[in-house]
Amino acid sequence: MATQNHNVSNRVRENIAEAAGLAKLWAVLANLYHAEKNPTGIVNLGIAENALMYPELLDKLNKIVGLDTPNPLSISREVNPQCLQPVEAADLPYGANPAGSQTLRTALANFMTKNFASLHPVKPEHIVVSSGLTSIAEMLAWTLCDEGDGILLGRPFYSAFPNDFYARSKVLTVPVSFGDVDQFSEDCVECYEKAIVDWNKQQEEQGKKGRIRAMMVVNPHNPLGRCYPPETLKAIMALCQKHQIHLLSDEIYALSLYTNPSASDAPGFTSILSLSTSGLIDPSLVHVLYGMSKDFGANGFRLGAFVSQNNIEVLQGMSATANFAWPSSMADKAWAAILNDEEFLGAFIETNKKRLGEQYMRCTQILREHGIQFWDQGNAALFLWLDLRDYLPSDMTPLEGEKWLSQKLIDEGGVFISRSETFYGEHPGWFRIVFSLPDAEEGMRRLVKTLDLQPLKN
Structure with a gap:
């Protein structure tokens, strides 16, 4: 006689299935690259995070809780006493x-x-x-x-x-x-x-x-x-x-x-x-x-x-x-x-814009040097939209090829970038790369090295 499974509700079963689809991402995040501690790990360029202002932000946050640990990269070495906010009851x-x-x-x-x-x-x-x-x-x-x-x-x-x-x-x-x-x-x-x-x-x-x-x-x-x-x-x-x-x-x-x-x-x-x-x-x-x-x-x-x-x-x-x-x-x-803190805030925003622009130019220069196409009409946020359709295998459907290339970049290139299907893109073969992460240039080098070894469709 069949028994009813009472472990979870019916409505949560869809959630479990959805979460299972993220297993590859969790595997990437469990094996992240570190220049000294894990040099063979995977460089993550797939999650939208901005690390360009970490020195200033950490410096400010430590000052907020009364832990003044000056950072030589910070925007301002001065602390406004009115902005100190020690933890209170x-x-x-x-x-x-x-x-x-x-x-x-x-x-x-x-x-x-x-x-x-x-x-x-x-x-x-x-x-x-x-x-x-x-x-x-x-x-x-x-x-x-x-x-x-x-x-x-x-x-x-x-x-x-x-x-x-x-x-x-x-x-x-x-x-x-x-x-x-x-x-x-x-x-x-x-x-x-x-x-x-x-x-x-x-x-x-x-x-x-x-x-x-x-x-x-x-x-x-x-x-x-x-x-x-x-x-x-x-x-x-x-x-x-x-x-x-x-x-x-x-x-x-x-x-x-x-x-x-x-x-x-x-x-x-x-x-x-x-x-x-x-x-x-x-x-x-x-x-x-x-x-x-x-x-x-x-x-x-x-x-x-x-x-x-x-x-x-x-x-x-x-x-x-x-x-x-x-x-x-x-x-x-x-x-x-x-x-x-308007003084800190103004400097933070302007410095962030400057660093985003500099990082954008560095990363796109690498792409241009290797003939990798990308949508170049952006001027905001943290990412590049790469056109890698020419690198998809000709014996696969575009969607199959996109999945294959994504896995190849992880397994052989040691770099993770997000693919078009996850963004409901209209055309398979496009990928999003985040250029504001700490190891962006290392990730870009791995990306172009892997693509240089991949025969083009044409």
């Missing part, structure tokens, strides 16, 4: 608010009003803080959508979004293809609108209740590293108004811009907060996501912020589940102290 209890301390939300409000050129001042009550943007994305899916609803995303896009939306809330990601259309131009709206109409119609025909409830725009873009011009953002706003869906603007790379001589006409960053909604969209449909991970090089601090200036009910909905992702009081305190 008040930092040990739960705190007053699972959606972030008043101190941090006030600091974020001032920071975003200034640096995002917000048309209307951001206020602390407009903000919900959580333990990273992964949590924010999951909370948004729960708050804005019912099970089976969809969130629109233009391809390629950040690989974790589908799981963020679906793992617990069972909200679907609806990928949008652009073909020959420039996805940063106003023409992209036609592609988005077709996806909305087609998906909703398909749901109706299948007798399902799901509808597109929101559209996510990542600006600056991940993985293309380009900003959306204001005209395109306005066209997207009008589209969201037409279909009465929420516009979620993920601006986590907002201040990570750099100079790229090949993209001198690339637009700078425009926050959705800086644009007037008048005549375009009901402002209650417009929301912004931000975090400490990228511009501040602190993925491990797990701090993300959701901003909505005109929708109390959505803020209440986000706050209602905030206790499941309550940010650490120490991380909360550290980010607030950084944001409140």
